[in-house]
Amino acid sequence: MHGTFLDYEEDATFAPDADTGLLVRTIELRGTNDDLFSAYVLKSRPGARPDGEWEGADQTFFLTFIEEGWVDIEIESLGHHRLIKGHLVHTQNGERHRMVACSEDMQSLNIVSTSIVIDQPKCATVQSYADADWGDGLRTHVLYRDFAHIEKATGGVIGGHHGKIIKEAPKDNSKEPVQRWHQHDWTAQLFYIFGGWAEFDFGDVGVNPFKKGVFMVLPNGMPHAEVQRQVGLETFEIVHPAQFGTAYVDEAELRERFNREA
Numbered sequence: 001m002h003g004t005f006l007d008y009e010e011d012a013t014f015a016p017d018a019d020t021g022l023l024v025r026t027i028e029l030r031g032t033n034d035d036l037f038s039a040y041v042l043k044s045r046p047g048a049r050p051d052g053e054w055e056g057a058d059q060t061f062f063l064t065f066i067e068e069g070w071v072d073i074e075i076e077s078l079g080h081h082r083l084i085k086g087h088l089v090h091t092q093n094g095e096r097h098r099m100v101a102c103s104e105d106m107q108s109l110n111i112v113s114t115s116i117v118i119d120q121p122k123c124a125t126v127q128s129y130a131d132a133d134w135g136d137g138l139r140t141h142v143l144y145r146d147f148a149h150i151e152k153a154t155g156g157v158i159g160g161h162h163g164k165i166i167k168e169a170p171k172d173n174s175k176e177p178v179q180r181w182h183q184h185d186w187t188a189q190l191f192y193i194f195g196g197w198a199e200f201d202f203g204d205v206g207v208n209p210f211k212k213g214v215f216m217v218l219p220n221g222m223p224h225a226e227v228q229r230q231v232g233l234e235t236f237e238i239v240h241p242a243q244f245g246t247a248y249v250d251e252a253e254l255r256e257r258f259n260r261e262a
């Protein structure tokens with residue numbers, strides 16, 4: 001499995017859409033997640049206008065997360081919504097939606113699947129940053145805004161969270177669990193960085209920075225370990241299925257498997 005880490009220099013790969021003038025940065029996920037998900041970042045600019053076309057009929061899953069500015073969206077079952085920074089919308093099983101208008105400083109992350117099977121009815125949810133429950137999760141140095149409403153709506157097929165690092169790494173030689181080599185047994189996971197900084201070591205590609213605009217696909221069973229982090233790192237994670245296990249990996253085994261030096 002390749003493509004664990006995709007580093008997008010800010011703005012470098014945005015291209016204008018011919019019809020709307022909106023800037024689109026397609027995240028090339030082909031071959032990295034069994035084609036379960038595709039993703040793109042959408043950005044507005046002066047003079048750009050959404051085309052207002054309905055979409056979603058062929059999507060088993062769609063998610064949009066507003067990073068900057070605002071978007072006016074219409075959803076088949078929920079009507080019009082003004083989405084602002086931090087809002088998260090999801091639709092499933094062909095629920096249609098359309099973008100009616102947006103601010104000139106709008107930026108959104110969009111994740112789509114046309115192949116993941118969700119054995120639940122067509123529906124849509126909207127969650128705002130302000131009314132979300134922030135709480136504990138897998139790691140004690142991270143504050144989580146859990147996407148429990150998506151997990152519930154999809155019957156556990158897709159879940160995720162918005163995470164904020166709130167605690168520095170220990171200054172002594174003790175290692176927190178996240179700093180030890182470990183792996184997760186999900187089928188697919190997408191990890192997007194929209195603020196802050198950290199470094200992770202991946203079994204296959206070595207140490208890479210986490211910085212704004214980085215998108216990472218971590219395949220099932222790929223070992224990784226945190227190297228450094230800063231308080232304030234903000235991440236957006238979508239995982240299939242929503243619940244998964246974590247196992248710690250023996251360092252000697254890891255070195256042998258990836259032909260790495262001690």
Ligand SMILES: [Fe+2]
Nearest residue numbers: 182183184224
């Ligand atoms: Fe991990």
